[in-house]
Amino acid sequence: MYAVFNGEGYTLPENAIRVGFWVYNDHENSNWLRIEVQDSQNKTQRLGDITKMDWIGWRYVEIPLNGISLPAKLTRIYLVQVNPVEEAGEIFIDDLSIITVERNKMPASTEIPGVETVVATGFETDAVDFTSFPSWVPASAAIVSDYKNTGTSSVRLDYVFKAAPETQAAYIVLPGNGISVPDGAETIGLWAYSQKTTKSWLRAEVLMQTAR
Structure with a gap:
């Protein structure tokens, strides 16, 4: 579903860094909210990391313009349906804003800076x-050699979700206090192999330690 702007769209100046707007959602759903931008090279770019409309009512959202060649045009705001289910609803969009910074404070590049990737655990060696x-739900986990990616083994989680009114979850739990996440870490990554398409979520649990 698209909201298409008239003409060539809204101008995003050279010092633009984000697009912001208020969104009213009438029910929680799994749709993605994204924007479409025509950059200065006349290439279509699709942006947005809002991968779940998990609120009801009004919420202000901002979508960064990282890596976009400016000036550009904001041409569309749209929803992406990721689950093949019948669904109907409506959203309202208000107070569209273009967030800019002073030219002398603009970074030389709006590309996302590279970060060091550290492999915290190798299953075959650790x-x-x-x-x-x-x-x-019945579940079991084991270190196995099938469906490995870059290493020589992987961790397989077998689960059986049964009909139940509650949310169900199957866990792989790291022993002890888990793997330490150092200061400055930005993301947690992993390779995942799925044998079929499901509506399940894949999540990570992090225990935050407070200073005493």
Whole structure:
């Protein structure tokens, strides 16, 4: 579903860094909210990391213009349906804003800076003892050699979700206090192999430690 702007769209000046607007959502859903931009090279770019409309009512959102060649045109705001289910609803969009900065404070590049990637755990060398806790669902986890990616082994999680009114979850739990996440870490990444398309979510749990 698209909201298409008249003409060539809204101008994004050379010092633009984000697009912001208020969104009214009438029910929680799994649709993605994104924007479409025509950059200065006349290339179509699609942006946005809002991968779940998990609110009801009004919410202000901002979408960064990282990596976009400016000046550009904002041409569309749109929803992407990711689950093949029948669904109907409506959203309202208000107070569209173009966030800019002073030219002398603009970075030389709006590309996302590279970060150091550190492999925290290699299953084939660290011999991590994984366990699984069922949550309303039978589950088991084991280190195996099938479906490996870059290493020589992988961790397989077997689960069976049954009909239940509650949200169900199957866990792979790291032993002890888990893997330490150092200061300055920006993302947690992993390779995942799925045997079929499902509506399940893949998430990570992090325990934040407060200074005493």
